[in-house]
Amino acid sequence: MQSFYTLFALIIGLIVPLQAAVNNQLKAVIGGSTPLAALVSFAVGMITLILMSLITGQKFSGLLALPKAEPWMLLGGIMGAMFVFGTTLIAPKLGAASMMALIIGGQVIASLLFDKFGWLGLPLREISWPRLLGAALIVVGVLLVNFGNQWINKST
Template sequence: MSTWISQFALFFALIAGAVVPMQAGANAALGRNLGHPLWATLVSLTVSVVLGIAVLSWLRLPMPSAVSAIRGPFWTWFGGIAGIIYVSSAVVLAPKLGLTTFMAAVVTGQVLISLLLDHYGLLGLAVRPITLLRVLAAALIVSGVVLLHFSSAPATR
């Protein structure tokens, strides 16, 4: 991958990461407005489906066959399960922990499982072995979550 593509990919990943706490905060407020966090989860995921359909239509992408949808390994369907787990957790936990601690914990969970997925090349990914530097980086992230959690007192309004 060329350098500028790699830099663009990293920049876009940072932007994608930046919208996640906004999603958690917006969904938490939506849950309060709708009276229950699961309603916010359902509405949020419905908006995602509607927007996804609009983008697919705009791009004029052909509909895949039902056979191609069920042809892959069973774990390819886990993305939908993961989505509802994340959105529901964000709606319930972000207001309790605060966005900073919640997001740090989410990122920590992502990094720790990613180390294992990379190391073993799971889910069809390339193998990237766990190294001492990668373990140290993960330990720093875990330390950051612990520090954030114990330094976060809810502010009074």
């Protein structure tokens, strides 16, 4: 099962730049509005999730407990909207590779902190030297993807 989750995570990573490019094309069709393109993307996503819930037999009655949720627990929707809006806005400005490198760099840094401190109920995981080295290499990769050409052009 672990290999399934690993493959699924890789597939999600492969889809993010595709999603940004698709949403950017949608934005052009609907008059250049990034928020409206993100809105359409979320609406289609909501329909997809409703269908997935029906197909997998989820009990919608669980949603009746939603008023018991703390307001901060609903921030995931805002964060998701900002992600879709942001990638739709940024991909044509920075390019898919630069955008993704920066997103991945930010994710790795935040993830190490979540592992180290177990924030929001996530299990504690040790930040070992190999993990820190991996994170440092990702940061170096982010810098090379975003600034490597500038550095090479300055030195020649």
